[in-house]
Amino acid sequence: MKYQYFLFDWDGCLADTLSLWLRAYDLLLKEKNILLTSDQIVSDFFGGGYEGPQKHGLDGEEFYVELMPRVSTSLQSVSLHPNVKETLEDLKSKEKKLAIVSTSYSTEVKPALGINKLEDLFDTVVCGDDVTRFKPDPEPLEKAMREIAAHPEETIMIGDSEKDILAGKNTGVATALFYPEVNQKLYIDEVVKSLRADYFFTDFRDLLQLA
Secondary structure (H helix, E strand, O other): OOOOEEEEOOEOOOEOOHHHHHHHHHHHHHHOOOOOOHHHHHHHHOOOOOHHHHHOOOOHHHHHHHHHHHHHHHHHOOOEOOOHHHHHHHHHHOOOEEEEEOOOOHHHHHHHHHHOOOHHHOOEEEOHHHOOOOOOOOHHHHHHHHHOOOOHHHEEEEEOOHHHHHHHHHHOOEEEEEOOHHHHOOOOHHHHHHOOOOEEEOOHHHHHHHO
16 A cells, blocks of 8 residues: 555654653652653653643643753754654655654754754644644644645554554554664553554665555
8 A cells, every 4th residue: 555645753753752751751750759660651651641640640731841841952952763864855755745743842843853954844743732632632633634635545644652553543544653673662562563553664764665
């Protein structure tokens, strides 16, 4: 199957940010006397908006007001996973439409796009401050698809987490799970494989087979 419209998660998928987020969450939670394993932090907090803090008795908005200054500078200058930029450029050369669909706010994502010289490769960027509900709710994907006039049967959501894959399924589009070696240190293999994404890849260049 070949696709025309490619929706990408940002953190952990295009950008190598997971270790930055994990450390920031861990330190702030410890300050609040909440001791969680790395697996618990990934499961409860990554890509979940206010739901994670609320699960542990915290005010979601206040929690992120405290968290964001700890990671903002690092996130804005974060590096990409290997072969990401070259693959995106190849997709654009094939006249594919590309979108970012991220739970992170635009103040973190858009500066990083500029630093990595990716702004011109995306037809739209949908961040957490552009929607009222986060992945796995379909709202962010549906917004991105409207903005690039995407047809569901020709659209694929590419991400690194459960919420990305579930969001794709909830929107009725194909899904691809990116699982590079650096992410394998944080995610549990059994959980990742149980998501049953339509495609599974560890080298970003493999995505070109779907174009």
